[in-house]
Amino acid sequence: MKTFNDPEAFARVKRLPPYVFTVTDRLRDEAIARGVDVVDFSMGNPDGATPDRIVERLRSAVGDPKLHRYLNPRGLPELRASVSRWWKRRHGVEVDPEREVLVTIGSKEGIGHALIAMLSEGDTVLAPAPTYPIHAFGAVLAGAESLPVAVGPGVDFFESLVAAAERAEKRPKGLVVNFPANPTAAVGTQELFEKIVRFAEARDMFIVSDLAYCDIVFDGPKAPSMLAVPGARDRTLEFMSLSKSYNMPGWRVGFCAGNPALVAAAARVKSYLDYGLFGAVQAAAMTALDECDDEVVKIREKYRVRRDALVRHFGAAGWQVPAPAASMFAWAPIPEPFRQLGSLEFCKRLIDEAGVAVAPGIGFGPAGEGSVRIALIVDEPRVQLAAERIEKFLKKGPGGR
Ligand SMILES: Cc1ncc(COP(=O)(O)O)c(C=O)c1O
Structure with a gap:
């Protein structure tokens, strides 16, 4: 009798790798379950209400x-x-x-x-x-x-x-x-x-x-x-x-x-x-x-304010994030001493040790390695909280827990 216990037995499915984000999502959810107040920049999911x-x-x-x-x-x-x-x-x-x-x-x-x-x-x-x-x-x-x-x-x-x-x-x-x-x-x-x-x-x-x-x-x-x-x-x-x-x-x-x-x-x-x-x-x-059209202007402005807060606070914390001219994302190189970890490991460590979730660049294909995506879905007070934690994380360096 044929049994179905491996979705990758299907050739088409085998060519569709599981979203890498399932790994970071799980780590984020586990951290939340442990009681960590995770600041979540990982999803490209607009957070505001529909007008x-x-x-x-x-x-x-x-x-x-x-x-x-x-x-x-x-x-x-x-x-x-x-x-x-x-x-x-x-x-x-x-x-x-x-x-x-x-x-x-x-x-x-x-x-x-x-x-x-x-x-x-x-x-x-x-x-x-x-x-x-x-x-x-x-x-x-x-x-x-x-x-x-x-x-x-x-x-x-x-x-x-x-x-x-x-x-x-x-x-x-x-x-x-x-x-x-x-x-x-x-x-x-x-x-x-x-x-x-x-x-x-x-x-x-x-x-x-x-x-x-x-x-x-x-x-x-x-x-x-x-x-x-x-x-x-x-x-x-x-x-x-x-x-x-x-x-x-x-x-x-x-x-x-x-x-x-x-x-x-x-x-x-x-x-x-x-x-x-x-x-x-x-x-x-x-x-x-x-x-x-007026609602679009308000929504764009909300992202702009968040972008400015992100670049300012993360920069002050020691992570120079290039300001995106458009979209709802910043695309940031992994800070130098951590780069050799790769984007997935860096994201895991950032969730585990700093309670901050961002998306690993590798999730967007091999060409994304070396960077992470930070979604503009967090308002300034929590951006500031994330930056304070990131500052400590960066100071400890890749060896320190
Ligand atoms: C570049 C790009 N295209 C398309 C989509 C899909 O949007 P929709 O909600 O219309 O399916 C997204 C969603 O994140 C996106 O980032």
Whole structure:
């Protein structure tokens, strides 16, 4: 009799390593269970409440029986119209809500299914490294492979892209980009986006662009949209999420827009898998996109204040954390005497000995080693508490407990 006692007996699962964060999450939870008051910077999980207007719209929409049914799997036409207005207002880009927009169950689901739609066994796709896991592992879900493109502080992303394409044994089918970036907080410029589109045109590649943090920019110009580049629409699918801009991570609302054939390909795969979002959530998403620009400003400001507090207090404690220009993360090199421990061991020690949780860089792929990601989800008083503990931890050095 065949027994099932190892999920990795399945070839696809074997290629999906367990999230490294499960290790640090366990250590954090054990420390909390021991009574340690852990200051937790480890998750990219917006902590604020969803704005009242959006919650109220959900409350009123939930009573409408029309919204209780299976609905259009591409998303309600009214929500697609809101998405189209968002792109016009935010990026000056016209998208046709009928053919060029798809509503997704959060952008993670959308990116994953779009890559499944566009890639097959034997294909490759260029993806940033280090990066948010679905950018690289969407290819694995599709039976394909991703090829790393270095991104991060001091790295010229375009040069990395060219080098990665030259290293590739055969032409990659597409490329994934994410600016502002998780976890490195790297930002993209209009000029970079133009070069990426020309690069993809020359090699006949598709582009998946992830704008999840495009509203969370503190310094410099606003984050550009790939779709604003002339010619991009021939080959681009661009994703946006309501999770960060409107504090709605648990609602699972995202959307994408771009080339009609790429939209249709992703929609075809999704049509076999889901019926889209609960209609009342879609109604609330319309309120977010159409009426809550002021809330986005407040949310961005909250992250900015936290960023400034983090850089100031950690710096005073002896850990010079580069100030991120965008995103809800700081990407910090491990302090020198601890670097040889590696990011996972450093994070374990920081939880155990200082009661401070951050995410190990290795969790975002081998290219993330040497750094940790610090999420801007903690207000100043507890940032200060964390910094006081870190100061003592750093003074003891890697040998001391
Ligand atoms: C870069 C990036 N893209 C996409 C997502 C997924 O967001 P969503 O909640 O829309 O699935 C995240 C979430 O952390 C992210 O960091």
